[in-house]
Amino acid sequence: MQCVSLLGGRSVVAYRTTIMPIHSVTSFSQGGKLSLYDSVDEEVMRCYREFSLANLIFYAMKESACSEQSQRMTAMDGATKNAGQWLVLFVSFVMISRS
Numbered sequence: 001m002q003c004v005s006l007l008g009g010r011s012v013v014a015y016r017t018t019i020m021p022i023h024s025v026t027s028f029s030q031g032g033k034l035s036l037y038d039s040v041d042e043e044v045m046r047c048y049r050e051f052s053l054a055n056l057i058f059y060a061m062k063e064s065a066c067s068e069q070s071q072r073m074t075a076m077d078g079a080t081k082n083a084g085q086w087l088v089l090f091v092s093f094v095m096i097s098r099s
Contacts, residue, residue, distance in 0.1 A: 018063075020056050025049060 028034065028045055 020060065022053060022056065023049070028052075 025045055028049055029040070034040055034048070
């Protein structure tokens with residue numbers, strides 16, 4: 001059986017790319033517990049598989065956007081701290097040159 005995976009978004013906390021498996025029709029039908037909730041025929045399985053794939057893609061896009069925003073915020077925080085240090089250094093240089 002061939003395994004297909006989707007490279008998901010990066011985790012916001014760890015910035016690690018996650019690999020999410022895309023399940024085949026046979027893995028859905030062999031699950032067994034799906035029949036507890038709904039009558040299982042080919043149409044239901046096809047619809048469920050489509051929903052599962054769309055859900056994985058949406059999740060990957062959402063995680064990617066959140067990770068990008070987090071990285072931008074971290075970069076801006078670092079730039080702000082760096083600018084603050086330069087400002088303190090510049091003010092002290094001006095004060096020394098005035099005396």
